[in-house]
Amino acid sequence: MRRSISLYGLTFSLPMLIWQLVFFVAPLVFLIALSFWTVKNFKMEPDFDTVNWVTMYGRSVFWQSYGLTLALATAAAVITSILAFPCSFAIAFKLSPKYRQWAIFLMVIPFFTSYLVRVYSWQIFLSDNGIINGLFAQVGMGPFPLLNTVFATMIGYLTLTFPLVVLLQLFSLIFIDRTLIEAAHNLRCGRIRTVFAVVIPSARVGLVIAALFCFILSFGDFVSPVYLGGGDPTTLSILITDTTKSGQQWPRAAVIALTMIATLLAVAFAAVGFAYKGRTK
Amino acid sequence: MQGNALVTFDGVIKRFGNFTAVQKLDLEIHKGEFLAIMGSSGCGKTTTLRMLAGLEAPSEGEIRLGGKPINDLPTWKRDTPMVWQSLALFPFLNVIENVEFALKMRGVGATERRRRAGNWLERMQISEFSERNISQLSGGQRQRVALARSLVVEPEILLLDEPLSALDAHLKVRMQSVLQNLQRELGITFVYVTHSQSEAFAMADRVVIMSKGVVEQVGSAQEIYRAPRTRFVAEFLGSSNIFAGKVASDGTLETATGKYRLPRDVRGNASKSAATLVVLDTRSYLSAAEPGPEFDRVKAKVVGEEFTGAMAKIYLETADGSEIRVQSGYDELADLPMSTGQELYVYWRPEDGHVLPIA
Numbered sequence: 046m047r048r049s050i051s052l053y054g055l056t057f058s059l060p061m062l063i064w065q066l067v068f069f070v071a072p073l074v075f076l077i078a079l080s081f082w083t084v085k086n087f088k089m090e091p092d093f094d095t096v097n098w099v100t101m102y103g104r105s106v107f108w109q110s111y112g113l114t115l116a117l118a119t120a121a122a123v124i125t126s127i128l129a130f131p132c133s134f135a136i137a138f139k140l141s142p143k144y145r146q147w148a149i150f151l152m153v154i155p156f157f158t159s160y161l162v163r164v165y166s167w168q169i170f171l172s173d174n175g176i177i178n179g180l181f182a183q184v185g186m187g188p189f190p191l192l193n194t195v196f197a198t199m200i201g202y203l204t205l206t207f208p209l210v211v212l213l214q215l216f217s218l219i220f221i222d223r224t225l226i227e228a229a230h231n232l233r234c235g236r237i238r239t240v241f242a243v244v245i246p247s248a249r250v251g252l253v254i255a256a257l258f259c260f261i262l263s264f265g266d267f268v269s270p271v272y273l274g275g276g277d278p279t280t281l282s283i284l285i286t287d288t289t290k291s292g293q294q295w296p297r298a299a300v301i302a303l304t305m306i307a308t309l310l311a312v313a314f315a316a317v318g319f320a321y322k323g324r325t326k
Numbered sequence: 327m328q329g330n331a332l333v334t335f336d337g338v339i340k341r342f343g344n345f346t347a348v349q350k351l352d353l354e355i356h357k358g359e360f361l362a363i364m365g366s367s368g369c370g371k372t373t374t375l376r377m378l379a380g381l382e383a384p385s386e387g388e389i390r391l392g393g394k395p396i397n398d399l400p401t402w403k404r405d406t407p408m409v410w411q412s413l414a415l416f417p418f419l420n421v422i423e424n425v426e427f428a429l430k431m432r433g434v435g436a437t438e439r440r441r442r443a444g445n446w447l448e449r450m451q452i453s454e455f456s457e458r459n460i461s462q463l464s465g466g467q468r469q470r471v472a473l474a475r476s477l478v479v480e481p482e483i484l485l486l487d488e489p490l491s492a493l494d495a496h497l498k499v500r501m502q503s504v505l506q507n508l509q510r511e512l513g514i515t516f517v518y519v520t521h522s523q524s525e526a527f528a529m530a531d532r533v534v535i536m537s538k539g540v541v542e543q544v545g546s547a548q549e550i551y552r553a554p555r556t557r558f559v560a561e562f563l564g565s566s567n568i569f570a571g572k573v574a575s576d577g578t579l580e581t582a583t584g585k586y587r588l589p590r591d592v593r594g595n596a597s598k599s600a601a602t603l604v605v606l607d608t609r610s611y612l613s614a615a616e617p618g619p620e621f622d623r624v625k626a627k628v629v630g631e632e633f634t635g636a637m638a639k640i641y642l643e644t645a646d647g648s649e650i651r652v653q654s655g656y657d658e659l660a661d662l663p664m665s666t667g668q669e670l671y672v673y674w675r676p677e678d679g680h681v682l683p684i685a
Contacts, residue, residue: 227381228414230401232428232475242427246418 073306080299087293097296107284111304114281117195118264121202122256128203129210129255134240136211137218149215152208163204164272171197171273193275201269206259213258217251218244253320260316261309281305332357332483332515333378338387340373340539347373349539351387355517357482360509362518362530366562370539371519375485378517379408392482402431407476408485411492413468415460415475422447422456425474432479446474466497473508483515490525502528523563527551535559556684557602566604566680567650567672569624573601582646586622587676602682607651609678612640612662613671623673626650628666640664642672 083092101107136148155163170176171191181187191197221244229243230236245252263269267282276283281301288298333355340348348370355361363371376382377389380401388395396404407428415424425443434442447453450470455463463471469489476484486505490498506529509516520526526533527547535542535550535558542562543555554560560568571581579586579601586603617623626642629649633639638659642650650672662670 222412222414224410224412224414225416227401228408228410228416229427231379231381231406231408233402233431233479234427235402238431242431243416246416249418 076299076302080296080303082296084293084296089293089295097294097300101297101300106279107301110279110281110284113278114264115308117198117202117270117280118260121199121206121263122260124199125203125206125210125259126214126252126256129207129214130252133211133214133218134244136215137221145219149212152212152215155204155208160205161268161272164201164268167197167200167204167273168192171200192273193277195274195278198269198274201273202259202263202266205266205269206262209262210255210259213255214248214252217248217255221247250320253316257313257316260312264309265305330357331355332392333517334388334390335374336388336390338374338377338384338389340370340377340382341385347539348377348384351539351541353534353541353544355483355515356532358513358515359531360506360516360518360529361532361534362520362526363534363536364520364523364526365536366521368538369536371521371534371536372487374536375408375487375517375519379406379485380404381408405479405481406483406485407479407481408487409472409476409489411488413472413489415468415471417460419460420456421452421458421460421463421471424460424471425478427475428479443474443478446478450474465493466501469493469501470504473505477508477512481514483517484509486516486518488520491520491522498525505529535562537562552606553680554604554682557682560602560604560682565608565651565653566606567610568648569603569605571601571603572599579603583624583644583648584622586679588681589677589679603679604682605674605679607639607653610650610652610672610674612652612654612659613673614662615671617671617673620675621673622676622679623671624650625669626672628664628668628670630666631664642670 078091080097081093081095082089083094083096084090136145140148168175172178173188173190173192175192177191178188181189225243225247226239229239234242265282267286270276270280270283274280279287281304285298285301288294288301331354335351335353338348338351339346351374363374365371373382377384380396380399384397388397390396391404391406416427419427422440422443425446426439429439429442444453444456447456450473452467452470452474455467460468460471472489490501493501502525505516505518518526518530530547532544533547533550534544537558543550543559550559551563551565554563554566557568557570560566569579569581569583569586571579571586573588574580574585577588579588588601588603611617624644626644628640629643630641631638632641633656636656638654638656640652640654640659642652644650652672
């Protein structure tokens, strides 16, 4: 009985299926094919040659960039999660439902403005004669190099992912059964310890998913490393644009893109596996 | 039972905004007793328990545990473990880790912890599930885990907030005897909050009946059943017929339905002009013919009947619309005409009546 898919259910899932086929599976298949094409005299030709894979994977620049991007995205996921947690914890447990709604609304507002605009406005703050160094100059310090650093890139990642991470964390914290927290207190677990012993384990799925989203967004981000990080060091997204610009090497760019997709899939599966570990419901 | 109070509520008041959940509570809970706090929802029973656990702070008054004031002691510094209605077991820990939790918080070493938790699982007969997830257990097994988790620290007092309400009737009765045996073996104090009269009366040494934040009566199940103190208690128990009226100069009670003699030994209670007489439904009888002069009686019409095996409960209505209940053996009712609307005499011995101390 279970095997026969009902027409009703199919009708409603059809748009989703079509969307996935047209915008995900088809481009992915094309990207895979593209990675085996060759470029001759700045013109791409359909082919089946592994030369692009061999070339890219043979370059230390690629692996440096890969390692760096992985490290930056991991750092962004960890730092954002840690900074976001007190915020989402306070909204979930310290605010009354009315103020909580306002806080959620405030977290949504950043999405109204283009990410690019928000990153550009950071330049005004971070540049050598920007607002922050201007304040330092008032007390006779600086200027400190803030723009075009890893620090600035990280600020860009935070700008991109912080509100989303707070929202995702928040929705897992809100649904924690409050009696579990009371029970922990009742069994001699102090306030801070309860956060680690009960709140975080209870919200584990949501916290991991939030960190995963931060990782995915940061890993593929192009805007922050270029406009705040100054394009140096080179992340994979920057490497892709460089590759396409230099001699129409779209097939090589496809190799980078596919490696990124494979990495994200592996990380996503590992994260979800970790999130649901030991759950048999 | 004087001088062995483990817990003392001294003029405790709890307000939530404009709402007063508990009004001026004075109550002593004795060492080693099984105390049930009973009442309908919103009567303040759970708030009372939560104040004792430190999950709510009293607005006024003082709570003492073992003679020491505990008002300002946070819940994680009290030894007042509680069993929740929802049980509140940690779903991210397995059975033995749940039981170990409180020991871990006290800094008990890993081997010692496992040994003591293991002993409790054995005692509660759930050793075989020690590595299971909470979601894989039945309701009764979870109940046992929750008890083990609270008792593993060997407290002087255990608080229980309607822990059996989620169980089916059969399991409830079994867990009742588990709880009762446990309390006797351990000799510690159990404070058990419930809305169920059968649970409270079956297990508790003393029962506290609360209504609207006020204690209506404290006593053993028998005392409360035989001699309710207030009209609320009599109505809440639902096992008595209640007649309110004025005391006449000849010492009888004049009500809308007739004149009744007051029991001699408690006539002093009816010194005020108004009095309320209650008669247990098991001490009220039915007959078609007028009963003898040694009985008091009221005429009432049958409105319904409820048979429970050998016993039957007959519901009647008097001329002024008040409800009368008679509980009787099935055989004794066999000869009576029992169709709805049939008028019968309900009668009782005046000495079986009880006058409420507070009318």
